[in-house]
Amino acid sequence: MTHDDLRIDGDRLLRRIGDLAAIGPIDGGGSCRLALTDEDRDGRDLVVTWMHDLGLDVAIDGIGNVVAVRPGRSDGPPVMTGSHIDTVRTGGRYDGNLGVLAGLEVLETLTERGIETEHPFAVAFFTDEEGARFPPDMLGSLVYVGGMGIEDALDITGIDGAVVGDELDRIGYRGPYPCPGPAPHAFVELHIEQGPVLEAEGVTIGAVTGVQGISWTEYTVTGQSNHAGTTPMHLRHDAGFAAAGIVTHVRELATRMGDRQVATVGRLELHPDLVNVVAGSAVLTVDLRNTDEPLLQQAEADLAGYVADLAAAEGVEITSRSLARFEPVVFDERVVDTVAATAERLGRTVSRMPSGAGHDAQMLARVCPTGMVFVPSRDGISHNPAEHTDADDLVAGADVLLQVMLALDRADLGEGAPS
Ligand code: HGY
Numbered sequence: 282m283t284h285d286d287l288r289i290d291g292d293r294l295l296r297r298i299g300d301l302a303a304i305g306p307i308d309g310g311g312s313c314r315l316a317l318t319d320e321d322r323d324g325r326d327l328v329v330t331w332m333h334d335l336g337l338d339v340a341i342d343g344i345g346n347v348v349a350v351r352p353g354r355s356d357g358p359p360v361m362t363g364s365h366i367d368t369v370r371t372g373g374r375y376d377g378n379l380g381v382l383a384g385l386e387v388l389e390t391l392t393e394r395g396i397e398t399e400h401p402f403a404v405a406f407f408t409d410e411e412g413a414r415f416p417p418d419m420l421g422s423l424v425y426v427g428g429m430g431i432e433d434a435l436d437i438t439g440i441d442g443a444v445v446g447d448e449l450d451r452i453g454y455r456g457p458y459p460c461p462g463p464a465p466h467a468f469v470e471l472h473i474e475q476g477p478v479l480e481a482e483g484v485t486i487g488a489v490t491g492v493q494g495i496s497w498t499e500y501t502v503t504g505q506s507n508h509a510g511t512t513p514m515h516l517r518h519d520a521g522f523a524a525a526g527i528v529t530h531v532r533e534l535a536t537r538m539g540d541r542q543v544a545t546v547g548r549l550e551l552h553p554d555l556v557n558v559v560a561g562s563a564v565l566t567v568d569l570r571n572t573d574e575p576l577l578q579q580a581e582a583d584l585a586g587y588v589a590d591l592a593a594a595e596g597v598e599i600t601s602r603s604l605a606r607f608e609p610v611v612f613d614e615r616v617v618d619t620v621a622a623t624a625e626r627l628g629r630t631v632s633r634m635p636s637g638a639g640h641d642a643q644m645l646a647r648v649c650p651t652g653m654v655f656v657p658s659r660d661g662i663s664h665n666p667a668e669h670t671d672a673d674d675l676v677a678g679a680d681v682l683l684q685v686m687l688a689l690d691r692a693d694l695g696e697g698a699p700s
């Protein structure tokens with residue numbers, strides 16, 4: 282039986298988005314809830330309370346992923362939705378939060394209307410999707426699908442020296458459920474686009490075809506601190522100069538490669554960071570992304586060659602360590618088609634597009650048929666408190682999510698991971 286007339290309660294969804302955004306508030310209406318901080322704990326507690334209030338069966342696993350399940354007629358793998366509620370330091374109120382709260386709204390709507398599904402339905406939030414405090418990004422969902430061992434994940438040290446396992450214990454979210462977790466019947470994630478495409482096209486729904494490849498590297502430059510006034514230029518081994526060279530090279534590299542290549546230096550620390558001292562050392566990060574794996578490898582090789590030449594020319598040592606490396610992901614065509622057909626059936630404009638941002642869905646795609654629903658971001662802004670999506674679009678996205686999950690519940694998707 283289809284429930285094409287079924288719609289979520291938009292006011293309740295918007296209210297919960299506001300309630301969650303009020304935890305870890307920052308100027309401009311956004312939130313700062315870095316993974317496993319007190320603010321993250323408080324956000325988790327609020328969402329888990331809502332899950333319990335709905336009568337869902339809430340499971341917390343060893344990396345702190347939270348999965349809440351509404352029973353179906355069968356006991357098999359659930360149709361799952363979800364995302365994340367941790368944020369970057371300059372987080373908006375929709376990145377991740379929309380997907381979790383819309384999932385909660387879907388389950389509450391089904392319960393309110395007394396609708397029984399074939400499969401159980403689940404809504405999850407995954408730990409440390411941002412990877413901003415503890416790299417890599419999508420850490421929780423990566424462990425959930427078996428892409429990283431739980432012990433390796435628990436040992437990760439963050440940018441502030443904290444350790445994942447200790448922080449999970451401290452906030453009370455190292456749960457008893459095993460990792461990896463059980464593969465869902467299917468997974469679909471609602472998320473803001475975080476880019477300018479849908480708005481520019483005047484389209485409401487994105488049927489996401491996949492996620493681009495991600496390469497994060499941390500560089501440590503070791504030179505020689507020296508006096509800014511007395512040291513002749515040709516005798517310097519200036520870690521600050523070398524770091525600045527990497528910053529300008531990655532911009533030049535992305536510009537030269539063009540098309541979808543992007544490159545970012547988001548973190549840059551000099552030591553001793555004083556006006557009259559030639560920097561003795563520097564730590565910086567480079568984020569390279571491309572939808573095409575060979576081109577991403579080409580960008581990595583170009584940068585590695587530049588860094589080696591730079592180190593020799595400046596007489597500094599430059600070491601590197603990978604913080605994250607995920608190849609591009611293509612979502613299951615059947616799920617992408619379901620998203621597009623559902624949006625059209627609901628009278629919404631839709632276009633197919635890849636995701637520039639990483640998402641938990643790219644990890645779930647390893648173990649089950651997976652897709653994503655996008656809604657537009659105003660001016661394409663995200664990872665910024667000015668992040669905004671119109672209320673009508675938020676509700677439209679949640680209604681599409683509801684109907685896609687019902688369609689996946691009825692679909693025979695076969696066993697195991699998709700082809
Ligand atoms: O880095 C990303 O693309 C995501 O926001 N974690």
Ligand code: MN
Nearest residue numbers: 376377410640
């Ligand atoms: Mn996100």
Ligand code: MN
Nearest residue numbers: 369376411664
């Ligand atoms: Mn994000």
